[in-house]
Amino acid sequence: MSAVAWTALVSLAAWLWLLLGQGLFWRTDLRLPPRRDPEDWPYVCVVVPARDEAAVLRESLPSLLAQDYPGRAEIVFVDDGSTDGTGRLARALADRHRGLPLTVTWPGEPPAGWTGKLWAVRHGIAHARTAGERKRGPRARAAGREGGSDATGQVPEYLLLTDADIAHEPDSLRELVAAARSGGFDLVSQMARLRVASMWEQLVVPAFVYFFAQLYPFRWVAKEGGRTAAAAGGCVLLRTEAAERAGVPEAIRHAVIDDVALAGAVKRCGGRVWLGLAERVDSVRPYPRLADLWRMISRSAYSQLRHSPALLVGTVLGLAVVYLAPPVTLVAGLVRDEPIAAAAGGAAWLIMTATYLPMLRYYRQTLWLAPLLPMTALLYLFMTVDSAFQHYRGKGAAWKGRTYKRPDRAEAAPDQ
Known part of the structure; x- marks a missing residue:
């Protein structure tokens, strides 16, 4: 099999795992647990x-x-x-x-x-x-x-x-x-x-x-x-x-x-x-603007990765294989007449789309946005890379006029 087919199969395996083995993360029915009024209401x-x-x-x-x-x-x-x-x-x-x-x-x-x-x-x-x-x-x-x-x-x-x-x-x-x-x-x-x-x-x-x-x-x-x-x-x-x-x-x-x-x-x-x-x-x-969302997400994305270059590389590769590979391998499989690549890529994209539908319903959005999730994931990939870039420029984790250092450097700084 070609590299395209292998990539599609890896992506499909990842989506099967996410569908069944990642805590049913895609379900949106988890609301406040069963409750009853207490006899005394606390302060x-x-x-x-x-x-x-x-x-x-x-x-x-x-x-x-x-x-x-x-x-x-x-x-x-x-x-x-x-x-x-x-x-x-x-x-x-x-x-x-x-x-x-x-x-x-x-x-x-x-x-x-x-x-x-x-x-x-x-x-x-x-x-x-x-x-x-x-x-x-x-x-x-x-x-x-x-x-x-x-x-x-x-x-x-x-x-x-x-x-x-x-x-x-x-x-x-x-x-x-x-x-x-x-x-x-x-x-x-x-x-x-x-x-x-x-x-x-x-x-x-x-x-x-x-x-x-x-x-x-x-x-x-x-x-x-x-x-x-x-x-x-x-x-x-x-x-x-x-x-x-x-x-x-x-x-x-x-x-x-x-x-x-x-x-x-x-x-x-x-x-x-x-x-x-x-x-x-x-x-x-x-x-309202992409810039507003970009700033909100990128300010903490690299902090989520503990400012680790290795985790950054792994995250970029993971996003590419899980979210970008399905549509790419589907199209490549159809163009190159590779049925395995096309079928695996299409199946992975279908699972991805299906797991995103409940969230769109929760937000009362059109379900036609679901197949566009790979494009959104690409935006998140760029935001994550930009977060790391801003960090190494000394502008990472900036919010409302404050820029926060890495925890180890912050701890080393003298108290004010």
């Missing part, structure tokens, strides 16, 4: 890190303020050095819409070794804890040290970490807490439905979630004792005790892909993690 603190988010805040923040939660809940909005009036707008929206109590706070610039978002999250968590301690008073704090019941409910039992561009339906917090309590999960995360409006969003966004699920199959994430751990940073309900046990966010302070690092830290300490697709949690951030 929850919502931590919202934000940097220059005034453009989206009017769509997202009112949805948090309007949460229909039966227990005690409050919002700590951490303005991470915004220059567009984000903090002032957050206070104005809270005054206008009322709802959950909201506190705006400022963390200052992150020290060396910290990403801005995780420094803001740390500040928000610390603020929630100290606020609870202040409200308890000296007698309650003494009772807490002695194990007395007066200490219960004063420090948040759960933290909802959510981004400033995420809009929640009114029952979102209630459903998350019920799912965590009912299933005994330490971390419950929903991948917010991303905005899909422009042509480029239609082509790239559903594939982004598809590729993420392929890399971190959601069913494997929920498996106790399994090694796969992931979360979606836009919506993470985290048990405070589990965060303390895992030492987060300090333990992951340099992580650019902080949601995956957070889930990994919780799971390594024996915590139970659940991740699934959202139905009532949406991102309102627009990515």
Whole structure:
């Protein structure tokens, strides 16, 4: 057989494995697990890190303020050095819409070794804890040290970490807490439905979630004792005790892909993690141009590969064999009259297309986009290579005016 035929057969074998052996990653029916209302609703603190988010805040923040939660809940909005009036707008929206109590706070610039978002999250968590301690008073704090019941409910039992561009339906917090309590999960995360409006969003966004699920199959994430751990940073309900046990966010302070690092830290300490697709949690951030999507993906792609040239080469070859080879070998087999190459390439492309259909349905997109997945994969290949290129130019992992170093270099830098 020719090299074309062998390539087509390897690609087909890869797709058969992905179809049957990769945790059924292509299925989109994994929603919040079965749940029931708890007898007592725990105290929850919502931590919202934000940097220059005034453009989206009017769509997202009112949805948090309007949460229909039966227990005690409050919002700590951490303005991470915004220059567009984000903090002032957050206070104005809270005054206008009322709802959950909201506190705006400022963390200052992150020290060396910290990403801005995780420094803001740390500040928000610390603020929630100290606020609870202040409200308890000296007698309650003494009772807490002695194990007395007066200490219960004063420090948040759960933290909802959510981004400033995420809009929640009114029952979102209630459903998350019920799912965590009912299933005994330490971390419950929903991948917010991303905005899909422009042509480029239609082509790239559903594939982004598809590729993420392929890399971190959601069913494997929920498996106790399994090694796969992931979360979606836009919506993470985290048990405070589990965060303390895992030492987060300090333990992951340099992580650019902080949601995956957070889930990994919780799971390594024996915590139970659940991740699934959202139905009532949406991102309102627009990515109308290819350049916007390119910047969003390429800023962390090489970090995902641990800044390893070997992993970069392997990823490029893998994308080429798995996604690009099927249509290429199909056409080449037809042109060169090689039936094995044509049949194997066509079968691989058919499986690829079929596994992408559920994600397109989830995003309510035309199913005719499914055969175009190889073209989208080619874009991702270029984005990944560009991410490495920008890293070696000293511009990797850049976001909103900050550029983050490799973790080992960040750790070596002196504290500010």
